[in-house]
Amino acid sequence: MDIKRIRNVAFISHGGAGKTSLVEAILFNAKATNRIGSVDNGTSVMDFDPVEIERHLSLHAKVSSIEWLETQINIVDTPGYANFLHETRAGLSAVGGAVVIASAITGVKAETQRVWKFAEEFDLAKLIFVNKMDKDRADFFRALGDIEKSFKIDPLPIFLPIGKETDFKGIIDLVKMKAYLYPEEPTAAYTVHDIPAELLPEAEKYRIKLLEAVSETDDALIEKYLEEGDLTEEEITKGLREGTISKRFIPVICGSAVKNIGSKLLLEAIIKYLPSPIEREHRLAIVEETGEEIHVDPLSKEFSAYVFKTFIDPFAGKLTIFRVVSGEISNDSEVYNTQAGKKEKITQLYLLQGKNHVKVDRLTAGQIGMVNKLRYTETFDTLCDPKRKITFPKYELQAPLLAYSIKPKSKDDEDKVSSGVHRLMEEDVGLRVDRDERTGDLLVKGMGQMHIEVVVEKLKNKFGVSVELKSPKVPYMETIRKSAKGQGKYKKQSGGRGQYGDVHIELHPNSGSGFEFVNNIVGGAVPRQYIPAVEKGIIEAAQEGVLAGFPLIDFKAVLYDGSYHTVDSSEMAFMIAGSMAFKKVALDAKPVLLEPIMNLDVFVPDDMTGAVIGDLNARRGRIANVEPETNGQHIRSQVPMSEVLKYAPDLRSMTGGHGMFTMEFSHYEELPSHLVDKVIAENKGA
Incomplete structure (x- = not known):
């Protein structure tokens, strides 16, 4: 092609x-x-x-x-x-x-x-x-x-x-200045006519607007239009193409x-x-051997392709859909996956027509096709000629907005559930699966309630397993509001070689800047080889927080003193000492709970605006503005995630199904003091 x-x-x-x-x-x-x-x-x-x-x-x-x-x-x-x-x-x-x-x-x-x-x-x-x-x-x-x-x-x-x-029956072509009239049957066939006299003034008005826009794409066109007041069909088409592509x-x-x-x-x-x-489409790529950035020429003879979709078919297995960026690929060929660092065998190539697959012998640059049963390839991977290993960069994925814990209705299906959700994750780039270390629950994270519901339905349809959903978990965080310092000392002696680690640390708020570790040890008070272990101990302890078991974020830890034993000190001992110091000092650094705040945009008919705004206020929401839209109002707000976990059915009920909303994560804010004890109690109970 x-x-x-x-x-x-x-x-x-x-x-x-x-x-x-x-x-x-x-x-x-x-x-x-x-x-x-x-x-x-x-x-x-x-x-x-x-x-x-x-x-x-x-x-x-x-x-x-x-x-x-x-x-x-x-x-x-x-x-x-x-x-x-x-x-x-x-x-x-x-x-x-x-x-x-x-x-x-x-x-x-x-x-x-x-x-x-x-x-x-x-x-x-x-x-x-x-x-x-x-x-x-x-x-x-x-x-x-x-x-x-x-x-x-x-x-x-x-x-x-x-x-x-119901009177819509045709289209006026402003390039050819003709009218196309269609029959009742949906055949796409039309007959060509002159533009009806009553519609001609409006058509001429929009034709002038079209000619003015098109003529500005080229100096020769604008000169001709100013001189003659018109352009040929060929000139309009050329100008439209240039203006659209640019x-x-x-x-x-x-x-x-x-x-x-x-x-x-x-x-x-x-x-x-x-x-x-x-x-x-000269795609940016990174050469594996040199790290050099290049733009891949579609006319290059060296094969490269970008995988943008994966399907899991219960019968055909994994189906990989990709766009050929350069070169060509044929059946029974071998390609290299740079992300996996593995070669893949191409058996049979296909063109797609929805659910129908059309076998082809080869695919060339620019085409989109499919191959099945690749062993290592995932969505957004790069396939290329083994002789020129390049990688097309992945764009940053949006983090999931909502998490539910799921458990099989039958204990015998536990392995099937875990296997099924991991298979679904291969075809759904917005889905994440995790294990709650505190409860052992399997967490399914997605872009909203409907997304999670679809995952449950697919588990049943594709893998024959039914699951129960538990209430979504709010990803609270912890942080500190003031600086503090203290010591963590781990000493254990029970016969034979003991364990000894001793560190003094300072913790400081680091708002919005994540975690930072600073080594201020002088004179070898803590030997150099143990310092990474101290940092690791602090990081691991921070994941469990100090108030309610939520990760503690946005703080700076400064290691400034300590002591060691020439025989009993070890990396493990200093890691435990770092963890002990963190837990002790963080409690003195005014720890607080943070809750996720969502940008919530709601679209409702005019007569339902007041009720929706009142409901958002009751959910601790802040209304940013209300803008008129076609057939309704657009309400922009920020609302705590905990208040809108099940907003979809509530909005449906409130608006009779006429309301719509979109939601995305905005930022974290300190949880109001009157809610802190409740969240701590609930999480410790869990």
Whole structure:
């Protein structure tokens, strides 16, 4: 496949905007399917996981490869709900462009703003598709205003709707200045007409705006436009491509996924205006041998690929989805995984069309494909030619927001639970699994309550094990508010060689700067070889805190004196002495409990704003501001995590299902004094 004829594009938006429905229409148009699948009735090719079918939403980033106008388009369909946006970010890391779907009914929601930021993070060229033009309350121009306000851009329509709501029947092409009328059946076929007279003034107004934007991409174009007042179709297309790829502007298209109106025009816009891999994607990599940073040329003959998604299939095993960055790969070849430091055997390569896998002999630069049963490779790993070992840097993952302890309903399933969650962690980069050392509980950490619920459902569906969830744990921390000093002395003699370690330390607050260890020993009071053991003892003791067993953070420990025994001293003795000194001195340094504070953004209809604000105040929340949004209000607040652990069902109940929220960690604050004893008692009881 000619790399210039490849487009890699992610479809992004908030949940419910119609991304997957749009992809289903596109697959039908490209004859990859013989009918348009539906998310609502469970026939979608893209949402094939049993949990996705049951919940009617996307949980994973999935790929579909089609051919259109002699171009291979690899579409990454991404989740839109807040708990699964880590999957969206992973999908965006593998593409060169994005189609942002905005709803003609609700405009831009919080999740769309978040995924827009992800697209900006990866410097992607973008198109906007205003969907659901056929639905009640749909308004293209209101959606344009919401796009402009939400994204701080000047959107550039290249198509306008003909009619709206149930009367939506066609599209005006501002490049060709023609009208396309669609039949009732969702075939994507249209007939070409002159623009209706009553719509011509508006079309001419937006045509002028289009010409002005396009002409500014090139001196020759602006000169011609100023002289003649018009540009040819070829010149407009060229200017649109240049402006879109350089991110001068973002073209806007409109349509209806379920009626298959505008989907073919979107495909043509992807080909015309979004970049091929050769135009924008010279990926940064690090050469293993030298540590040198290079930009990998897609035209290089040396193979390299970036893994951005893993699936665990109960029958096929581990499925690895990757983007070929340079060179080519074929069946029965061998590649090197730089993160694992291991070679992998490639058996059979595939192109993807949702749940369907198409066997291929090879994949070339720019293509997205899949291989199964790799032994060592995980998500975000680099595969490369063994002769040139390079690594594509991983981006920083968001830390999980919520933790539940889980236990099997049957004691016989304990091993299956542990194995199952670790397998799920391979395919879900937002999931973490840990063991509570104090209770022995298995902790599952995720991006929210729905995320954890999905993990439980998958354990049952994929691994046949049922589990119970215990209340989520709040990750409190401890710190100190004043300086203190003291001694820790460990002396043990019980026949034979004894144990002796003696240290004097100072502890100081180190707000926001983490842990710092300072060695101020002079004259060999503590021998050099034992000093790391003292630091290790302090670090390990700090993990258990001094108030309620929570890690103690943000402090500086200064080792300034001590003593040793030439025979009985050892690393172990000094580690224990360091731990003893820390526990004693920390109690004198005014230890306090810290609680995590969350940024909570809530979107509610106008008539429910007061009730939601009152509820947030009752949860010790601080309202930052309230902003009017399309069809409602956007309430920005900061609330302690302990108060919103189960906010999703509460908000649903309060707003009749009309409220939505996003939540992310902000910072730690000192826990109010009237709550300290309660938290200490609960944790000591646990």
